[in-house]
Amino acid sequence: MRSWALAAVVVNAGITVTGAAVRLTGSGLGCPTWPRCTPDSFVPVAHPEISPINTAIEFGNRMLTFLVLAVAIACFLAALRLTPRRPALLKLAILQPAGVLTQALWGGLVVRSALNPVTVSVHFLVSIGMIAAACALYARSGEGDNPPQRLVHRDIRTLGFVLTGSVLALLVAGVVVTGTGPHSGDEAASRFSFDIETVARVHADLVWVAVGLTVALAFALHVTNAPGLARRAALILFLVELAQGVIGYVQYFLAVPAVLVGLHVLGSTLVWIATLRVVFLLRDRGPLPNSAGLNAAAVNAGKRVTSPSSP
Incomplete structure (x- = not known):
């Protein structure tokens, strides 16, 4: 599965x-x-x-x-x-x-x-x-199906949700920039009538918001000694965002060449996946439903094998 x-x-x-x-x-x-x-x-x-x-x-x-x-x-x-x-x-x-x-x-x-x-x-x-x-x-x-248990402070988990919302807003702004820019897919395709510099600046502002929230989350996880997986996931997200930001600014100053735009789309999906991974690592739902049953079966089988009355 x-x-x-x-x-x-x-x-x-x-x-x-x-x-x-x-x-x-x-x-x-x-x-x-x-x-x-x-x-x-x-x-x-x-x-x-x-x-x-x-x-x-x-x-x-x-x-x-x-x-x-x-x-x-x-x-x-x-x-x-x-x-x-x-x-x-x-x-x-x-x-x-x-x-x-x-x-x-x-x-x-x-x-x-x-x-x-x-x-x-x-x-x-x-x-x-x-x-x-x-x-x-x-x-x-x-993971299991138990009610979610927080692995971090409540406010830190809330910060993770806010970060997810900011990244989603960033993606929406990105498609507006794309729909306003030059790569329409065909000469006959229409474009949004927005000013490209304005929407690009709004998009860049949202990038800084997302990066700032990521830094805040990573710092909060570090000082509270959160689980190592969550801390590493936040660091990975920050590094992916940095790489994505570099590509974004370079493509802007080079008049958005197609190759860099493609890399930017790849980066946007990776930022989204990395963000979701961080949020899922901030809580726990217990072991898999069949884990306890399998362990019990193994223990019982061991008892039967070592029992003097066993054949």
């Missing part, structure tokens, strides 16, 4: 980045229709007005959806076969195939709207939601 949940985190993050690559290469309408690639074919065919490379990139990204769907179904089946069955994991697992189907339908709307920046932005944010669900599934599959 835990392995498939980790795979779900990886593939959802991966298709988020490859989706950005489709836009950055100008391949957003490489397949100009949906669900077909062209008006009369589900697979790429020569089209006089579309580059074969752009068509291959867009069609390839569509095919990756089936990989994400396969992992999503595997997550659901793994949760379904757990003994004892855990309803919490089953609910989280079913979000994966449901999310993939939602994304596929929404992707059709993105194409049919000619890459309207609103639909493209929502497409990315739904991916962020699916990554969050996969991270939750991964965390919950490695």
Whole structure:
């Protein structure tokens, strides 16, 4: 269960980045229709007005959806076969195939709207939601179902929630910047009418808020001698944010080259995953439900083996 949940985190993050690559290469309408690639074919065919490379990139990204769907179904089946069955994991697992189907339908709307920046932005944010669900599934599959017990002071855990909200706001601001900037995915695509410098500055301000909250959280965890895993996770988040910040400022001063924008999208998914990891490590739900039963069975088996009356 835990392995498939980790795979779900990886593939959802991966298709988020490859989706950005489709836009950055100008391949957003490489397949100009949906669900077909062209008006009369589900697979790429020569089209006089579309580059074969752009068509291959867009069609390839569509095919990756089936990989994400396969992992999503595997997550659901793994949760379904757990003994004892855990309803919490089953609910989280079913979000994966449901999310993939939602994304596929929404992707059709993105194409049919000619890459309207609103639909493209929502497409990315739904991916962020699916990554969050996969991270939750991964965390919950490695722990029990007891009520959550704080491993840190209440105010520190609250700070973790505030940090998560700030990172989510940062991601929303990021898609607004993207929807205003030059990489639309196709020459025919529309753009937000905001001033690019203004939205970029707002985005940068939110970066500093998130970094400041991360530093505060890392410091609070250190001085309160919080569990080592939580302290290391906060440090990793801070380092990922620093790398992401460097990429962001460099791409801004270099007039947002496509390669750096792609790395920035990768960085945004890593910041989100690292943030969620910190929050999940601030509480504990006890051992896995079957751990106690397995240990008891092992002890009883040992007693039977060592008992004088045993055959």
